[in-house]
Amino acid sequence: MDLALCFSGGKDSALAALLAAPFFDVTLVTVSFGLTDAAEHAREAASALEFDHETVVLDRAIAEEAVERMVEDGYPRRGIQHVHEATLEAVAKTGVGAVGDGTRRDDRAPTISRAVAQSLEDRHDIEYVAPLAGYGRSAIDTLTAERLAIETGPSESLAKGDYEHELRTLLASEHGETVVEDIFPEHTQSVVRGRRA
Amino acid sequence: MDLALCFSGGKDSALAALLAAPFFDVTLVTVSFGLTDAAEHAREAASALEFDHETVVLDRAIAEEAVERMVEDGYPRRGIQHVHEATLEAVAKTGVGAVGDGTRRDDRAPTISRAVAQSLEDRHDIEYVAPLAGYGRSAIDTLTAERLAIETGPSESLAKGDYEHELRTLLASEHGETVVEDIFPEHTQSVVRGRRA
Numbered sequence A, B: 001m002d003l004a005l006c007f008s009g010g011k012d013s014a015l016a017a018l019l020a021a022p023f024f025d026v027t028l029v030t031v032s033f034g035l036t037d038a039a040e041h042a043r044e045a046a047s048a049l050e051f052d053h054e055t056v057v058l059d060r061a062i063a064e065e066a067v068e069r070m071v072e073d074g075y076p077r078r079g080i081q082h083v084h085e086a087t088l089e090a091v092a093k094t095g096v097g098a099v100g101d102g103t104r105r106d107d108r109a110p111t112i113s114r115a116v117a118q119s120l121e122d123r124h125d126i127e128y129v130a131p132l133a134g135y136g137r138s139a140i141d142t143l144t145a146e147r148l149a150i151e152t153g154p155s156e157s158l159a160k161g162d163y164e165h166e167l168r169t170l171l172a173s174e175h176g177e178t179v180v181e182d183i184f185p186e187h188t189q190s191v192v193r194g195r196r197a
Helices: A013-019 A038-048 A060-073 A077-092 A114-124 A137-147 A163-175 A179-184 B013-020 B036-050 B060-073 B076-090 B115-123 B137-145 B163-175 B177-183
Strands: A002-006 A025-032 A051-058 A096-098 A127-129 A148-154 A189-194 B001-008 B025-032 B052-057 B099-100 B127-128 B148-156 B188-195
Touching: A002 A013, A002 A077, A002 A137, A013 A025, A013 A148, A013 A189, A025 A038, A025 A077, A025 A163, A038 A051, A038 A060, A038 A163, A051 B036, A060 A077, A060 A163, A060 A179, A077 A096, A077 A114, A077 A163, A077 A189, A077 B177, A114 A127, A114 B013, A127 B137, A137 A148, A163 A179, A189 B060, B001 B076, B013 B025, B013 B137, B013 B188, B025 B036, B025 B076, B025 B163, B036 B052, B036 B163, B036 B188, B052 B076, B060 B076, B060 B163, B060 B177, B076 B099, B076 B115, B076 B163, B115 B127, B163 B177
Parallel strands: A002 A025, A002 A096, A025 A051, A096 A127, B001 B025, B001 B099, B025 B052, B099 B127
Antiparallel strands: A148 A189, B148 B188
């Protein structure tokens, strides 16, 4: 079965791809609002992992709405969830057999509930798969250390490939850097540089 | 990491083992109350899949309690859940790095909530992994058809290796065959005969 796996260039979606690879024909898919070159960095990470990669363009209105929610809330969770669900919808429409992501058992955002998963599957006649959904943080950390070469650094300087980077850029241009720092107080991100052994 | 994966001889736990195998040193573990030779059938299925296999003996009191719950309820869910949680506890105590099972996203019993998983992990300093937790029924059916040779038949005649067989036997001896048929109305089971391709 062909699987389009949503890919940020980060370690979770990379590990999800490795777990799925023996059982699916995996293409990594990164969404872009066209606001930054983030998807290009994701393409480089996908190449280092030796996976095919595609970019899917999302309507900028989705980013605008996500950013407004973040500013309203003062934290990013609901905005991230909005973009993630829009991403799955867009990828599901590309005609693949299965769509997936790197959501983990212990994630708070984005999360895909059983109800949302089944709705996605029923409406698009597709499978939704979350290879990391059955793994907790510690098991994922162990598998990541065993299988992936990772670079860690501050999120404002590390060239990560996910929509979060584009949302930060939009947030900064519309509301200023201070608001970005209020909403995204965690500064450490990770970028995948390749596979290990 | 070594993973002790609870194994019934059925297709879900077999598929979970295949998904985990590239990333863990997997041993399949079947529990037994010593009431039937069910665990021997699981050992044969494990051998056909080319996995190591161990049997862990559970206290008969756990089976007695499960059967009483089933008779009280008129359906097996709470009794099955009781035995499954006792199984994970017993396997977690055997000194492995990770314990796992074949629970699926769409299962109703047994299910392991995030809270139960974290409690198991914290109390035993272990990882709990559920390789099928991120997969729905249809994706699992597709992967099963691709990867496993399966025999399907009526559950009262097929020599399956799981604790359900022992619970049925105990239920029949204490409450009669009619009660077994009331509580377990579904008659079709599947047994794994080996890998495909």
